[in-house]
Amino acid sequence: MKREDIPPPYTAVSRHGVFPNPRHDEAARFNFLTHLNKYLAGTLGPGNAIAYERRVLPAFAEEHGRAPKDRFEIREAMNRDPYHRFWSALKRNSMEMRQQNGRAMVLRQLDELDAKARQYNEGRDTLELDPSIEVPHYQAQVDIHCMPGSYHGEERPGDVSAGANYDCGIFATTGGGLGALNDGGGQALVEWIRRERPDWTPRRILDVGCTVGHNAVPLAEAFPETEVIAIDTAAPSLRYAHARAQSMGVHNIRFVQANAEDLSRWPDGHFDWVQTTMFLHELSGKALPRIMGELYRVLAPGGLMLHLEQPQYSEDMPLYEQFIRDWDAFNNNEPFWSAMHALDLKTVMLESGFSQDELFTTGVTAVVDEAIFPKSKLGGAEDHGRAAAWHAYGAWKKEPGQ
Numbered sequence: 001m002k003r004e005d006i007p008p009p010y011t012a013v014s015r016h017g018v019f020p021n022p023r024h025d026e027a028a029r030f031n032f033l034t035h036l037n038k039y040l041a042g043t044l045g046p047g048n049a050i051a052y053e054r055r056v057l058p059a060f061a062e063e064h065g066r067a068p069k070d071r072f073e074i075r076e077a078m079n080r081d082p083y084h085r086f087w088s089a090l091k092r093n094s095m096e097m098r099q100q101n102g103r104a105m106v107l108r109q110l111d112e113l114d115a116k117a118r119q120y121n122e123g124r125d126t127l128e129l130d131p132s133i134e135v136p137h138y139q140a141q142v143d144i145h146c147m148p149g150s151y152h153g154e155e156r157p158g159d160v161s162a163g164a165n166y167d168c169g170i171f172a173t174t175g176g177g178l179g180a181l182n183d184g185g186g187q188a189l190v191e192w193i194r195r196e197r198p199d200w201t202p203r204r205i206l207d208v209g210c211t212v213g214h215n216a217v218p219l220a221e222a223f224p225e226t227e228v229i230a231i232d233t234a235a236p237s238l239r240y241a242h243a244r245a246q247s248m249g250v251h252n253i254r255f256v257q258a259n260a261e262d263l264s265r266w267p268d269g270h271f272d273w274v275q276t277t278m279f280l281h282e283l284s285g286k287a288l289p290r291i292m293g294e295l296y297r298v299l300a301p302g303g304l305m306l307h308l309e310q311p312q313y314s315e316d317m318p319l320y321e322q323f324i325r326d327w328d329a330f331n332n333n334e335p336f337w338s339a340m341h342a343l344d345l346k347t348v349m350l351e352s353g354f355s356q357d358e359l360f361t362t363g364v365t366a367v368v369d370e371a372i373f374p375k376s377k378l379g380g381a382e383d384h385g386r387a388a389a390w391h392a393y394g395a396w397k398k399e400p401g402q
């Protein structure tokens with residue numbers, strides 16, 4: 001089913017050809033979790049700041065004779081506060097409920113899902129799996145964001161269970177903040193590049209850590225003549241990604257099982273655009289600079305490198321904000337989150353080979369469907385409400401002699 005054939009209104013998650021079919025109770029649970037997450041973020045979330053200002057900070061100042069010096073001291077103090085503990089427990093539980101619901105829904109129809117995926121995948125040369133690719137230890141050692149089996153786990157060899165579970169629950173996790181097809185990040189990238197370089201058509205795009213291709217698909221749709229290579233180490237996610245794209249009528253993406261730490265199968269300067277979306281924060285401290293170096297190498301002169309992430313913890317970011325953004329590191333199985341956000345990504349990019357004047361940062365807000373985040377009645381301004389927002393860390397690589 002092509003994007004334009006997916007019927008509006010997009011009041012909830014839209015389904016493509018391999019999307020798991022929910023039963024009544026499963027849909028009801030996901031609806032509940034979607035709204036619970038919106039409520040936790042929008043209504044209850046600000047209560048943490050009130051607890052901090054009114055209770056935790058004054059008590060800290062009295063005990064220590066000074067303000068907290070970093071986000072870790074704030075976390076220690078907040079972890080003793082009853083309101084924060086209550087909010088935190090709800091948030092953690094909502095993630096566990098999401099995983100249980102998604103897994104149960106996927107596993108009971110796994111035969112059917114695998115069969116559908118096989119139908120879309122068989123006989124195509126645009127899915128390249130390579131059993132010799134090992135899942136890196138920083139992925140294998142942890143059920144990332146409480147996801148049983150992470151991105152690569154298989155219930156049985158050759159299945160799509162991990163991809164299907166990831167896809168069916170991300171709408172609930174983000175409170176719909178990525179749009180009906182959870183591709184608001186990719187759509188935002190398309191809007192951004194159309195403004196930035198209206199006449200540019202990259203010959204080849206590399207999307208790294210593509211998972212189920214949420215954000216590679218909008219790029220491929222926007223540039224139908226471009227060859228998009230989407231890589232990941234996780235075979236079950238790639239099988240699902242490829243079937244999903246095919247079912248949406250998107251055929252110009254080659255999904256390749258590869259480790260971004262070693263891109264040696266592609267020559268120097270092979271891609272006009274190399275990019276990641278919500279990927280860097282799941283890498284170990286050693287892997288991240290290695291990958292950045294490889295991406296620099298395969299990027300053509302005149303090409304674009306772009307990384308969408310949450311903002312880094314710069315000196316300008318208040319310590320309380322750093323603390324609350326750090327929640328996932330300690331409560332949601334995101335072991336690299338805290339250290340990665342404390343990095344200066346610009347420095348990492350400089351060390352990969354760029355010069356200062358090639359770098360830029362910009363803000364990007366997910367393009368979401370109006371039925372999820374209606375236009376504000378106030379003055380007609382667009383109200384993205386809780387649509388996801390990121391910082392983009394980018395660089396245009398200079399041509400020689402430029």
Ligand SMILES: C[S@@+](CC[C@H](N)C(=O)[O-])C[C@H]1O[C@@H](n2cnc3c(N)ncnc32)[C@H](O)[C@@H]1O
Pocket residue numbers: 136139151152185208209210211212213214215216231232233234237258259260261276277278279282287
């Ligand atoms: C947070 S997800 C990325 C989400 C995805 N980019 C999107 O926009 O929907 C991280 C993905 O990176 C993959 N990954 C982790 N380390 C990798 C590596 N070294 N090379 C390639 N993929 C990797 C994981 O398997 C996982 O699918």
